[in-house]
Amino acid sequence: MLRVSVLGKRCLMPSLCIQKRLKSYIPIPTIPHIDSIKDNGIKGLYSEKGLNTVWYKKLEKNVISLEECIEESNNSDNLKSSFIDKHTNTNSSLSLDLTEINNPINKLYTLLNKTAKNVEDYAVFCFASQIYNDYFAISSVGPKRFVENSSSSSSFNINKPDENSIFESPSMDLSFQNEPIGQLETWITESFGSIVEFRTHLLNTNLAIKGNGYTWLVIQKRHQKRDSFPIYENLYIVNTYNSGTPNAKITEGQLFSVKHQIDDLKEKEKTKQDKIDQQEERERLLITNLPTLEEAKEQVHLENSFEYIPLLAINGSPSAYLPDYGVFGKKMYLNNLWDCIDWEIVSNRIPEDARKTTDTQ
Amino acid sequence: MFKLCRVVVPIAKSRTLVRSIHTVPVLPQFSKWTKEGVDGLYSPAGFKTSWEDYQKYLTMKLTMLTVGTENETRSPFNIMVSSAKKPYQSCVYHYASQAHNNHLFFEQLIDKSLNKSLPSRLLNERIEKIFGSFEDFKNEILFEAEQLQGQGWVFLVEDFDKSLKILTCNNEGTPYFYARNQSLDLNGPIDTGDYETLTLIKEKLANKDKDYNIPILAINVWDYAYLEDYGINGKADYLEKLWECINWDIINSRLFNPSRV
Structure with a gap:
C-alpha cells in the first residue's frame, strides 16, 4: 500500500479505544486542590463537564496512549526507567528534595527530556508533553475566591456568549481583582512594566492561539559557565503549540543537527576526489553565503545555555473553553481564568535559589 | 463558491x-x-x-x-x-x-438516512490506482485524521496530473498552496524527512513554483467539529460516523472529469 503521508515519522499510535487498566506504571499526576472539588467543577471557571473535558477525561486517554506507546517502543526499558522512584543519593552534595524528584510531573519531565530529540519516540513525546502541559494549566488555577460587589449571585458567570460579544469593547478598567502578590508581583512589574501590562500581554498572547496551544509565564535561567551558579533573569511570556514544551532547551537545535547529519551523509557517499572538489566548493560558498535567519537563530540558541522554568500555563486550545463558553466565549474564559489563577501556587514554583537572588537585589 | x-x-x-x-x-x-x-x-x-x-x-x-x-x-x-x-x-x-x-x-454532508450516493466509477478507478482499494483508501484517510495530534484538516487532493493523494494540514492549513499546507509539526522531535520537506518547500518558493492542487474531500479534525457530540475522546467514533454521511455525488462532481471538458 502506498503511503502518501508527508510525515514519515508518524509511527503507529494506538487506537483511541478507552479501556480502563487496573494498574499502570505511569504515575498519574494528581492535583489535590482540584481533585477534592472535581464533582462541582472549578467555581468561576469550569463546570463539572468542562473540567472533565479539559483534564480528567483527556488525562485518562493520554495515560493509556502513553503506556501503549512506551510498550511498543524499541527503547521501552530506558523510557520506563524515568518512572522509577529515586532514593537518597549520599554522593550528591546538593540534597534535593526527594518528594519533588519523585513527583509524577517531574518524572514526566525526565521522560520528555529523553524523547524530545528522538523521532522514533515521537508519539511518546507527544502524549507525555500533553499530560505535562495540561497538568500545569489546571494546577495553576483554583476556585474563584472573591465575590464582586455588583451582583453576588451571577458573579461566577460561566455561560455561552452569543455573536454580539465580538463587538464588545474591552473594559477600560486598570485595576483587577486577584493580582499576583509578594515577590512575584515585584518581579512581574520589573519584567513587564506593570500588572495591567502583564495581564493584557498574557491574555492577548493566549487569545492569538487558534489551534491547540498554551501560554506560559517562565523564568529565564542562565548558566554563564559550566558549574557556576545560575542567574535568574527576567520573566517572559511564551506560547507553545500542539505538543510543544515550554523549556526550549530540550527541543532546540534539531533542524541544525539534522542538516549536519544530512551533509555528513552526502559527504561520505562521495569519493576522495569529489571530497576535495567539495571542500573547495564549500570554502567558496562560505565566503559568499551568509547563514539564513533560522540557521543564525539556531546557532545563537546552541551557544547560549539558558533554560525556561515554567511558573504558569494557560490552555488556549478550543477544548479548554468550548464546552462551557462556546464558540464566541474565549475572551470570557480568559477573563474568568485570570480571576481564578492561584498566585500562591505560581509563586511556590519559583526555585529556592531564585528567591534568594532577588531578595538581595 | x-x-x-x-x-x-x-x-x-x-x-x-x-x-x-x-x-x-x-x-x-x-x-x-x-x-x-x-x-x-x-x-x-x-x-x-x-x-x-x-x-x-x-x-x-x-x-x-x-x-x-x-x-x-x-x-x-x-x-x-x-x-x-x-x-x-x-x-x-x-x-x-x-x-x-x-x-x-x-x-459534502448529507443525512445518513437519505444517503444513497456512491463514489463514481471514475473516482473509484482513480482511488484504486493509488490506494489499492476503496476500503484501503477509507482506512488510510481516517487513520491520518485520527493520528493528527492537534487541530487540523485531512484532504483528498487532486494533483496537476490528476492523480490523487492524501494531504494532512495542521490548524488552518490549506491544500491550495504548498507553502501553507502546514503539514509539518516541528514542535516535537524532528527527523531528516521533515528537514527535507522544509528545504523542498523553500526551493519551490524560491523558484516561484505554482500549486495546482484541488481538494476533493475534506475531513474536519477541529474540536469544533466533534467536541459537542462526541466528547474529547470521541474522535474515532466521529470519524466513523462521518464516513456514512458523506455525499459522494458532491465529491464526484469535484473530481476532474475529462468527458465533461
Missing part, C-alpha cells in the same frame, strides 16, 4: 459604493439541520457549534479584519489565496482559510 452579500450604499447620486459583508453561506438542508441535526452525525447542538456558530464567528471576524483593506471586496477563497503568500496577513489568512475549509466540509 462563496456568495458575498452585497450591500449597495448610495453615496451620491452619481456614485455608488459596493461594500461586502461576509455571511454564513446557505446550506440546502440548513433549516432541517438546525431543528433535527444531521442524521447520523450531529445533534442540533452539535450542528450549531460546528456550523452555525463557528461559521458565523469566522465570517464576522473576516468582515471586521478586511474592512478598508485590499481584501474588502474579495470572497473568502480569494482572500485565502492572496493572504497565504503574505506572512504579515496570517491572521486574515486564518479566518479566510477556516471559512473556506469549513464550508467545503459542510457542503
Whole structure:
C-alpha cells in the first residue's frame, strides 16, 4: 500500500479505544486542590463537564496512549526507567528534595527530556508533553475566591456568549481583582512594566492561539559557565503549540543537527576526489553565503545555555473553553481564568535559589 | 463558491459604493439541520457549534479584519489565496482559510438516512490506482485524521496530473498552496524527512513554483467539529460516523472529469 503521508515519522499510535487498566506504571499526576472539588467543577471557571473535558477525561486517554506507546517502543526499558522512584543519593552534595524528584510531573519531565530529540519516540513525546502541559494549566488555577460587589449571585458567570460579544469593547478598567502578590508581583512589574501590562500581554498572547496551544509565564535561567551558579533573569511570556514544551532547551537545535547529519551523509557517499572538489566548493560558498535567519537563530540558541522554568500555563486550545463558553466565549474564559489563577501556587514554583537572588537585589 | 452579500450604499447620486459583508453561506438542508441535526452525525447542538456558530464567528471576524483593506471586496477563497503568500496577513489568512475549509466540509454532508450516493466509477478507478482499494483508501484517510495530534484538516487532493493523494494540514492549513499546507509539526522531535520537506518547500518558493492542487474531500479534525457530540475522546467514533454521511455525488462532481471538458 502506498503511503502518501508527508510525515514519515508518524509511527503507529494506538487506537483511541478507552479501556480502563487496573494498574499502570505511569504515575498519574494528581492535583489535590482540584481533585477534592472535581464533582462541582472549578467555581468561576469550569463546570463539572468542562473540567472533565479539559483534564480528567483527556488525562485518562493520554495515560493509556502513553503506556501503549512506551510498550511498543524499541527503547521501552530506558523510557520506563524515568518512572522509577529515586532514593537518597549520599554522593550528591546538593540534597534535593526527594518528594519533588519523585513527583509524577517531574518524572514526566525526565521522560520528555529523553524523547524530545528522538523521532522514533515521537508519539511518546507527544502524549507525555500533553499530560505535562495540561497538568500545569489546571494546577495553576483554583476556585474563584472573591465575590464582586455588583451582583453576588451571577458573579461566577460561566455561560455561552452569543455573536454580539465580538463587538464588545474591552473594559477600560486598570485595576483587577486577584493580582499576583509578594515577590512575584515585584518581579512581574520589573519584567513587564506593570500588572495591567502583564495581564493584557498574557491574555492577548493566549487569545492569538487558534489551534491547540498554551501560554506560559517562565523564568529565564542562565548558566554563564559550566558549574557556576545560575542567574535568574527576567520573566517572559511564551506560547507553545500542539505538543510543544515550554523549556526550549530540550527541543532546540534539531533542524541544525539534522542538516549536519544530512551533509555528513552526502559527504561520505562521495569519493576522495569529489571530497576535495567539495571542500573547495564549500570554502567558496562560505565566503559568499551568509547563514539564513533560522540557521543564525539556531546557532545563537546552541551557544547560549539558558533554560525556561515554567511558573504558569494557560490552555488556549478550543477544548479548554468550548464546552462551557462556546464558540464566541474565549475572551470570557480568559477573563474568568485570570480571576481564578492561584498566585500562591505560581509563586511556590519559583526555585529556592531564585528567591534568594532577588531578595538581595 | 462563496456568495458575498452585497450591500449597495448610495453615496451620491452619481456614485455608488459596493461594500461586502461576509455571511454564513446557505446550506440546502440548513433549516432541517438546525431543528433535527444531521442524521447520523450531529445533534442540533452539535450542528450549531460546528456550523452555525463557528461559521458565523469566522465570517464576522473576516468582515471586521478586511474592512478598508485590499481584501474588502474579495470572497473568502480569494482572500485565502492572496493572504497565504503574505506572512504579515496570517491572521486574515486564518479566518479566510477556516471559512473556506469549513464550508467545503459542510457542503459534502448529507443525512445518513437519505444517503444513497456512491463514489463514481471514475473516482473509484482513480482511488484504486493509488490506494489499492476503496476500503484501503477509507482506512488510510481516517487513520491520518485520527493520528493528527492537534487541530487540523485531512484532504483528498487532486494533483496537476490528476492523480490523487492524501494531504494532512495542521490548524488552518490549506491544500491550495504548498507553502501553507502546514503539514509539518516541528514542535516535537524532528527527523531528516521533515528537514527535507522544509528545504523542498523553500526551493519551490524560491523558484516561484505554482500549486495546482484541488481538494476533493475534506475531513474536519477541529474540536469544533466533534467536541459537542462526541466528547474529547470521541474522535474515532466521529470519524466513523462521518464516513456514512458523506455525499459522494458532491465529491464526484469535484473530481476532474475529462468527458465533461
